[in-house]
Amino acid sequence: MKPIILDVDTGVDDSLAIAYAAHSPELRLLGLTTCFGNVSVEEATRNSLYVLEQLGREDVPVHAGAGKPFFRHNFKGYAKHVHGEDGLGGALGDAMPKGKAAPLGASRFMVEQARQLPGELTIIAVGPLTNLALAVMMDPDFASLVGRVVIMGGAVTVPGNVTGQAEANILSDPEAAEFVFRSGLPITMVGLDVTMKTLLPRSRLREWRDKDTKLSRFLADAADFYIDFYERANPGIGGCALHDPLAVGVVIDPTFCRTEEMHVQVDTEGLLSTGRTIADRRAKPAHPPNAKVCLEVDADRFLAHFMSRVV
Numbered sequence: 001m002k003p004i005i006l007d008v009d010t011g012v013d014d015s016l017a018i019a020y021a022a023h024s025p026e027l028r029l030l031g032l033t034t035c036f037g038n039v040s041v042e043e044a045t046r047n048s049l050y051v052l053e054q055l056g057r058e059d060v061p062v063h064a065g066a067g068k069p070f071f072r073h074n075f076k077g078y079a080k081h082v083h084g085e086d087g088l089g090g091a092l093g094d095a096m097p098k099g100k101a102a103p104l105g106a107s108r109f110m111v112e113q114a115r116q117l118p119g120e121l122t123i124i125a126v127g128p129l130t131n132l133a134l135a136v137m138m139d140p141d142f143a144s145l146v147g148r149v150v151i152m153g154g155a156v157t158v159p160g161n162v163t164g165q166a167e168a169n170i171l172s173d174p175e176a177a178e179f180v181f182r183s184g185l186p187i188t189m190v191g192l193d194v195t196m197k198t199l200l201p202r203s204r205l206r207e208w209r210d211k212d213t214k215l216s217r218f219l220a221d222a223a224d225f226y227i228d229f230y231e232r233a234n235p236g237i238g239g240c241a242l243h244d245p246l247a248v249g250v251v252i253d254p255t256f257c258r259t260e261e262m263h264v265q266v267d268t269e270g271l272l273s274t275g276r277t278i279a280d281r282r283a284k285p286a287h288p289p290n291a292k293v294c295l296e297v298d299a300d301r302f303l304a305h306f307m308s309r310v311v
């Protein structure tokens with residue numbers, strides 16, 4: 001079993017990723033760490049606790065992390081139009097989790113786990129990269145102790161999803177993302193290049209509705225809201241992107257995606273392209289690679305696997 005930490009800004013697709021990870025015997029879910037992003041960090045923590053309770057996984061601790069970006073303290077980018085006022089597509093309703101966040105902060109938890117499991121820990125980061133950047137700052141050995149970091153974020157060959165250039169997780173904290181890409185962490189980037197090809201069609205929600213469990217109804221309600229947004233924003237797309245679940249998927253089975261090694265930088269100052277992930281794709285790039293970038297995905301095989309596990 002691979003020991004993992006899932007760093008989330010819970011969100012609908014984060015919830016699906018949590019369910020997928022929690023139900024995958026290949027993974028040992030050490031804890032969730034939370035960040036601002038789709039919602040505030042307090043809401044992301046509440047939602048994470050709630051999702052774990054729906055999964056019967058109250059044993060998994062939730063460590064709260066960054067409430068704002070590294071430098072841009074006037075962040076106003078919550079994605080409630082995508083994920084709903086509660087971040088769960090309205091599926092939370094009036095409910096509240098019974099549990100509370102663990103006392104240790106997110107970045108400190110990452111640092112401690114990396115020290116306890118040198119070379120073994122995988123961190124799957126599916127929100128802004130602030131917690132990860134703070135962990136790198138906290139411990140000079142962190143980058144060499146972590147076995148692997150899988151980031152859902154960025155776009156190398158396709159447009160952004162918040163601006164024409166930038167993807168949401170990177171744009172939410174471009175300086176943290178740039179710091180992480182420069183850190184020496186062993187990064188796999190699962191960006192929009194592959195996640196926008198990995199769709200959950202509304203028709204598949206029927207399977208969850210037919211199961212008619214509390215969990216399956218909850219996830220179907222949340223996903224319905226999320227699909228509404230995707231269909232408004234991308235007419236004819238035929239479903240919602242499984243961004244965060246795909247990052248979990250490539251840890252379970254790396255053959256879901258084909259990767260290429262590249263040197264990736266984040267534009268932190270662009271007039272029109274702040275938050276853009278820029279890869280040097282020349283035959284002789286100026287710098288050695290700092291990431292394995294996913295460029296192609298076996299979307300059908302991934303979706304079948306995801307559906308077999310999530311509820």
Ligand code: RIB
Pocket residue numbers: 009011012013014037038126127128152161167168169243244
């Ligand atoms: O751009 C998609 C990403 O932004 C996903 O991680 C989604 O949950 C949001 O955080």
Ligand code: CA
Pocket residue numbers: 008009010011013014037038126127244
């Ligand atoms: Ca997310």
